[in-house]
Amino acid sequence: MNYNLSKPVQGKGLSNYAAFKSLLKLISHEKKRLALALLATIGNSGLSLLGPLLTAYAIDTYVMHKQYHGVLVYSGILLAIYLAAFGISFLQTKLMGTVGQRTLYSLRNTIFHKLQHLPVAFFNQNKAGDLISRVNNDTDKLNQFFSQSLMQFVGSIITMTGAGIFLLILNIKLGLVSLLPALIILVFTRLLSPWVKKKNAQNLKTVGGLSAEIQESLSNFKVIVAFGRRDYFMDRFNEANKKNFKTAAAVGIANNIFLPFYTLLSSIAQLMVLAYGIYLIAAGQFTIGLLVSYLAYANYFYSPLRQLAALWANFQTAMAGWERISEILDLENNMITIEDHTRQSGAPLLELKQVHFGYPEGREILHNINFSLEKGKTYALVGPTGGGKTTTASLIARLYDPVKGKVLLDGKDIRAYSPEERTRRIGFILQDPFLFTGTVRDNILYGNQEYENYSNAQLEEVIRAANLEKLLAIFEQGLETPVQSTGEGVSLGQKQLIAFMRAVLRKPDLLILDEATANIDTVTEKLLGEILEKLPVSTTRVIIAHRLNTIENADEIFFVNDGEVTNAGSFHQVVDKLLHSRH
Known part of the structure; x- marks a missing residue:
């Protein structure tokens, strides 16, 4: 059986959805904490989305009629809402931080347990440094995603969904106009995601190669000194380091390519809302308070999108790391134990x-x-x-x-x-x-x-x-x-x-x-x-x-x-x- 991890298996890559489902299995034992974190995320997003609606009501009811007592009352209500959202957000961060660390602990144990049950042929065909990188570096990418990005990812989607619903309910025509750039963003993201994931996978592979080169050099340092060939191993290290630098530079571009594009289209969306909103106010079909709240909801829709640009890059990195880890976890030991009840009297040892x-x-x-x-x-x-x-x-x-x-x-x-x-x-x-x-x-x-x-x-x-x-x-x-x-x-x-x-x-x-x-x-x-x-x-x-x-x-x-x-x-x-x- 071929156990060489450096040779990719054709057709083995998972889609983002399938990979995400397999990732969630890693934290299936954390259902209770995940449910609490999800409720906290929904609560945080719901409280945040109330703000623009209350602001619109305060402007049209109190500000326009110069009733400042009502303005103060609503300001107090908004302050209470935002403080409650802050408390819930802190609870969510605390819950997911411990989930990430426990998942990392469990995953590293699982990988090491799998390594212990693989045959000698596996270790002959793979470099120790690359295996160490998979156990340490690749699992840490998953930890960062679970502890820092997952609930932000879910929270951003919930906030975007809620903001999108409010945009359509308040004025369906203006809502469709404001959401049009989001379709372009969706197409752009679907087209570029495989490329981003590929670049992250290449980078993790070169990190493993660099780790293997360091491990080999340090393990054989006496031989290097004895033969006076520090230059030879320095050249090999420089070559591995150069490859890692090139893939790291490429992955830096790939991971940051979404943000400027998302920012541009979100700015265009807000300009479209402002222009069409002013037209509706001039036509007597809209109020100033609703336009202010509409701009806020458009911001609530597109700001998470900008955040998702960074989170999506983290997700692709986690997916690439998970694929490298899965390559180990999916291996089976071909040294199986079979049934044989044969007994031969007088047989040789x-x-x-x-x-x-x-x-x-x-x-x-x-x-x-x-x-x-x-x-x-x-x-x-x-x-x-x-x-x-x-x-x-x-x-x-x-x-x-x-x-x-x-x-x-x-x-x-x-x-x-x-x-x-x-x-x-x-x-x-x-x-x-x-x-x-x-x-x-x-x-x-x-x-x-x-x-x-x-x-x-x-x-x-x-x-x-x-x-x-x-x-x-x-x-x-x-x-x-x-x-x-x-x-x-x-x-x-x-x-x-x-x-x-x-x-x-x-x-x-x-x-x-x-x-x-x-x-x-x-x-x-x-x-x-x-x-x-x-x-x-x-x-x-x-x-x-x-x-x-x-x-x-x-x-x-x-x-x-x-x-x-x-x-x-x-x-x-x-x-x-x-x-x-x-x-």
Whole structure:
């Protein structure tokens, strides 16, 4: 399955309406607060719309007849209305602010939970920096929309609708004249919205690319310094930064293109109302008070439109961010668990049957692989670099599924085992082990619930029972030796020792060591060999190594080259094959 997020899927984009509906599902758990916020918005808009009507009545009834007491009374009423609208607006802002933050919290948890359930292939095909940008930056765009823009958006529409109704009720002819520019605005908005959304999506993509470039440079800074190639990574960063600048400039124009156009047409609408209103007053069909209120309602209609120009740009940004987030949330793990109740007595511990494998959009790497691993034996996978040894081991551990064929564990399809059961039975010491920031204790107990509540004294007893105490003694502070995820403070060899202890303490039925002794000295390597010999007699060991002395005592050796796995025969035959494979 192709998990590459940088390659857009044709026809995947949602319409604004469909995207908005899917966005609202994110806040479906906030129905009560949303209902209160909506009521507050309606109340705020309703109170605001009363103002022009009361003003018109005050002008025609009191101002025109110089009854200033009535003017003062209505001024007090208007002040009370506007203060009430202010209080309701504050309540609405408070409600939506907490909705936005809770949605952001929930959404980031959802994305991270989804990432935890995607296969290794997904992370091989996507850059960590881009994924970080989607989790942090893109979700924040949604938070800004929910906490700041959504209720303003709804409030503007409610105010516009109410103002439009008043415009038509007071005088339908004048109302139609005043609303005519709004039709032009609607057509303009519908035509330009896809372009604005596209520009926002391009900008978010380049932000992700910039984040990926920074993450890659910082993660590999030692290599950059060692090779004196700061200039190379600076050039790459400048290129990514330039792309981001270009898309940011383009999105700045796109997001601000609505405002001047909306402002122009709203000014034209008010001029049309004023001109036609004066004509109606001259004809005796209208009053000065109604014209004042009409101009106010026209302003109430078009001012929200100008606000919508900015809000619409925020909406398009949120839509672009949501599409990038949805690309992750819509993915499914192709490493499914299937039903298989097959039981074969006397079956080998693990067996590969007619297995073929290739990476997405790449050539086939392994061809028709057939071999089995018996309980309690030691096997070695040898061959030239790039021959397929680590890929074969990854299939054994089910980091990937074969394209064709089957991998059987105890005679049952390995896909029928739950991830928890499979990882308990199969231990894998990776070629470049990753450590988490914490202590040696934290790292050797990672994923091992059996000992997580043990005290240090109890855990040290378990380590002695597993013959690992000499490895622990290499670390100055024992279990409490600090460890950084960057590897600072421990050598690469020590990292491999921690990974070794982590795997052995899980007591797996099958232990895979992928170049597990590549970065340690010969004395420690001999110590590891002794520990492997003392593992339970039922434990099967698979050793991938370039150092031939590590495989000398293997019960069976497989030669892996050009996508084929063959029985290599004796140790001396293996040496001969390795020598000939290099020519």
